[in-house]
Amino acid sequence: MANQTAKRYVCASCGSEILVTRGGEGTLVCCGQPMQVRGASPGVQAQLPRPEPEVQRG
Amino acid sequence: MNLAELLTIPASMFPDQEMLRFEGRGTSYAGLCERVARTAGALRALGVLAGDRVAALEINTPAMIEALYATAGLGAAFVPLNYRARADELAHLLGVAAPRVLLVGDRYLDTVRELGAARAEGPQLATLEHPAEGVPHLPALAEQSAPVFPAEVADEDLAVLMFTSGTTAAAKAVMLAHADLVAFVFNTTEPADGSDRGAVLLAAPLHHIAGLTAALAATFAGRRIVLLRQFEAEAWLHLVETERVTHAFLVPTMLKRVLDSPHFAAPNLASLQVLSYGAAPMPLPVIRRAIEVFPPAVQFINAFGQTETTSTVAVLGPEDHRLEGAPEEVERKLRRLASIGRPLPDVELRILDDQSRALPPGQVGEIAIRTERLMRGYYGQEAATRATVQDGWLRTRDLGWMDEDGYVYLAGRASDLIIRGGENIAPQEVEAVLASHPAVEEAAVIGLPDEEWGEQVAAVVVRRPGVEVSAEALVEHCRQRLASFKRPQAVVFADALPRNALGKLLRQELREQASRQPPAISHQRSGQS
Numbered sequence: 001m002a003n004q005t006a007k008r009y010v011c012a013s014c015g016s017e018i019l020v021t022r023g024g025e026g027t028l029v030c031c032g033q034p035m036q037v038r039g040a041s042p043g044v045q046a047q048l049p050r051p052e053p054e055v056q057r058g
Numbered sequence: 059m060n061l062a063e064l065l066t067i068p069a070s071m072f073p074d075q076e077m078l079r080f081e082g083r084g085t086s087y088a089g090l091c092e093r094v095a096r097t098a099g100a101l102r103a104l105g106v107l108a109g110d111r112v113a114a115l116e117i118n119t120p121a122m123i124e125a126l127y128a129t130a131g132l133g134a135a136f137v138p139l140n141y142r143a144r145a146d147e148l149a150h151l152l153g154v155a156a157p158r159v160l161l162v163g164d165r166y167l168d169t170v171r172e173l174g175a176a177r178a179e180g181p182q183l184a185t186l187e188h189p190a191e192g193v194p195h196l197p198a199l200a201e202q203s204a205p206v207f208p209a210e211v212a213d214e215d216l217a218v219l220m221f222t223s224g225t226t227a228a229a230k231a232v233m234l235a236h237a238d239l240v241a242f243v244f245n246t247t248e249p250a251d252g253s254d255r256g257a258v259l260l261a262a263p264l265h266h267i268a269g270l271t272a273a274l275a276a277t278f279a280g281r282r283i284v285l286l287r288q289f290e291a292e293a294w295l296h297l298v299e300t301e302r303v304t305h306a307f308l309v310p311t312m313l314k315r316v317l318d319s320p321h322f323a324a325p326n327l328a329s330l331q332v333l334s335y336g337a338a339p340m341p342l343p344v345i346r347r348a349i350e351v352f353p354p355a356v357q358f359i360n361a362f363g364q365t366e367t368t369s370t371v372a373v374l375g376p377e378d379h380r381l382e383g384a385p386e387e388v389e390r391k392l393r394r395l396a397s398i399g400r401p402l403p404d405v406e407l408r409i410l411d412d413q414s415r416a417l418p419p420g421q422v423g424e425i426a427i428r429t430e431r432l433m434r435g436y437y438g439q440e441a442a443t444r445a446t447v448q449d450g451w452l453r454t455r456d457l458g459w460m461d462e463d464g465y466v467y468l469a470g471r472a473s474d475l476i477i478r479g480g481e482n483i484a485p486q487e488v489e490a491v492l493a494s495h496p497a498v499e500e501a502a503v504i505g506l507p508d509e510e511w512g513e514q515v516a517a518v519v520v521r522r523p524g525v526e527v528s529a530e531a532l533v534e535h536c537r538q539r540l541a542s543f544k545r546p547q548a549v550v551f552a553d554a555l556p557r558n559a560l561g562k563l564l565r566q567e568l569r570e571q572a573s574r575q576p577p578a579i580s581h582q583r584s585g586q587s
Contacts, residue, residue: 006059006213006240019059019067021244 062131097128099203108133116163138265213237231437250280256304337480338512362398374399476505497527
């Protein structure tokens with residue numbers, strides 16, 4: 001299972017997390033088992049109701 | 059991954075390492091992180107949320123770098139504006155970007171106020187340097203704000219909105235996502251490891267893709283950023299010497315000024331290891347001279363790229379700049395110096411014919427590029443995006459050809475865009491201004507080769523019958539209506555413009571005519587930036 005650039009991988013056993021700066025074909029292993037890619041974030045840009053700004057317009 | 063983590067990750071490992079150097083003052087990774095987090099808090103207090111845009115109009119200062127990372131950290135998009143744009147041009151850029159907040163340096167506050175950006179429906183203004191009456195002061199606000207740390211973002215979330223051609227009315231805003239910029243950094247840079255990675259002198263403006271990506275890459279690499287407000291040859295030379303600069307990037311115009319400076323002294327540049335150049339075609343005499351006079355240990359790199367490709371896509375490396383070996387080897391290298399090198403590993407580059415078929419080596423066609431860090435499109439311009447990105451390939455409208463060894467050579471631009479000192483100039487915009495002069499029947503604007511600027515703006519003007527006007531008067535007319543770098547430096551008068559049977563202007567013929575005929579005016583070449 002390949003690993004991907006700029007993705008985080010988590011060890012389900014010990015909780016270690018690594019960030020891949022250069023992807024490759026190999027499988028990342030920790031505590032004797034393959035690490036899991038952390039779920040894709042929905043991101044913050046499509047959410048959040050807009051509160052009033054704390055600083056009033058100048 | 060959030061772009062802002064290019065800062066927070068190395069900062070968590072090497073908090074005490076000096077990261078930024080500005081006018082004699084140093085800032086550590088931890089210090090910068092603290093300021094960025096509080097600036098993010100200040101921006102949030104101004105109403106900025108994920109998905110908003112934060113524009114900034116300022117020369118290269120630490121506040122700009124803080125604003126970049128703070129904005130990205132909030133999941134908003136940073137929009138660095140060309141600080142040389144005129145007020146009406148700025149109004150257009152702001153109209154396209156529609157930022158929630160506009161951050162302004164001292165020298166631009168009056169301009170921004172004049173154009174009415176402070177009115178109720180415009181962006182919220184905030185000053186970056188000193189307090190001003192009636193305008194929030196971002197640094198003061200940051201001091202009072204609780205820190206905000208980088209938000210989770212999706213790969214495709216917008217991180218930067220960057221205008222392709224500084225100021226032209228036809229400027230398009232390129233959408234670059236967090237993943238695009240992170241991919242550029244990861245694919246071209248080794249992560250910080252606590253060792254001494256030297257110092258990079260950042261003289262290219264942060265509103266240019268070369269300046270912005272240089273700042274990001276240096277942050278992640280643990281390479282100290284020595285920030286220069288605005289390029290000036292003497293200051294550049296002084297900083298290389300005193301700050302022991304190891305890496306630098308210059309556009310060809312800057313390099314020529316460095317070479318021409320009376321303060322140039324190779325022994326003072328002994329710390330320099332890598333000198334990259336790009337953003338405009340490099341005149342062969344300039345790079346040959348640089349290779350001769352810079353210290354022999356300096357490695358030259360020609361980095362060719364576009365905003366749409368998140369910076370560099372092809373590189374002519376140091377080996378190709380060493381003019382050594384047998385005569386035929388030297389001759390081959392001299393030929394290659396006219397190339398933009400070969401594509402980077404994460405880039406596919408093809409030369410296409412007018413049927414979009416790949417051409418073999420030696421044949422001229424349109425350069426098309428595919429890479430994982432291609433822009434997400436032009437903001438608010440879907441038709442322009444569809445015309446530019448086809449089947450995942452960026453149609454650059456640059457003409458070029460590839461040799462048998464994979465080196466790529468530029469052969470003019472299909473779009474006729476003029477690139478002067480790294481700034482894109484659309485001829486049509488200058489032509490429209492010239493045509494607005496009552497004495498002008500018609501005008502055409504072309505780029506002519508120029509050793510200092512790469513290209514200079516030349517105008518061919520047909521006067522109305524019986525009406526006299528001087529070249530100087532026309533240049534003054536342009537000066538009042540255009541950003542300074544767009545005004546013609548040469549004016550040639552003609553009886554008619556060459557056109558084909560369909561009335562289409564023959565720009566190539568114009569270029570040949572203009573280069574044969576001495577201009578009626580050839581303007582000063584310095585101090586016009």
